Amino acid sequence: MTDTIAPGSQIQLTIVKRPTSAAACKTLVRLLSKNKAVKAENERLRRTRVTGFRQSRRGGRFWDINMVKQPAVEAKIGASRTITATLDVLTDLKSVSKFIEVKPA
Numbered sequence: 001m002t003d004t005i006a007p008g009s010q011i012q013l014t015i016v017k018r019p020t021s022a023a024a025c026k027t028l029v030r031l032l033s034k035n036k037a038v039k040a041e042n043e044r045l046r047r048t049r050v051t052g053f054r055q056s057r058r059g060g061r062f063w064d065i066n067m068v069k070q071p072a073v074e075a076k077i078g079a080s081r082t083i084t085a086t087l088d089v090l091t092d093l094k095s096v097s098k099f100i101e102v103k104p105a
Helices: 022-032 036-051 087-095
Strands: 010-015 054-058 061-065 080-084 100-104
Touching: 010 022, 022 080, 022 087
Parallel strands: none
Antiparallel strands: 010 080, 010 100, 054 061
């Protein structure tokens, strides 16, 4: 499957099977997060968290109040994104190949 994909080409990933391990789920989230729209959403959320940072004083100490990071993408069946096939992506595709379907975009 990954032997026919040229590095630098656009590919479409679709999750067709539920990941059986937490590591596979993290790998899929990392792969799906390489999409341009997801990167832009992550950047927007990062800027929101930075502006929402507050400190409050309690008991003579400063406490940091941080906003929790919201996930921009989840590894659920049917999730589909278009990404660029770099060498690190091709390596990750081999490890989760039984959970995804890869097509040229």
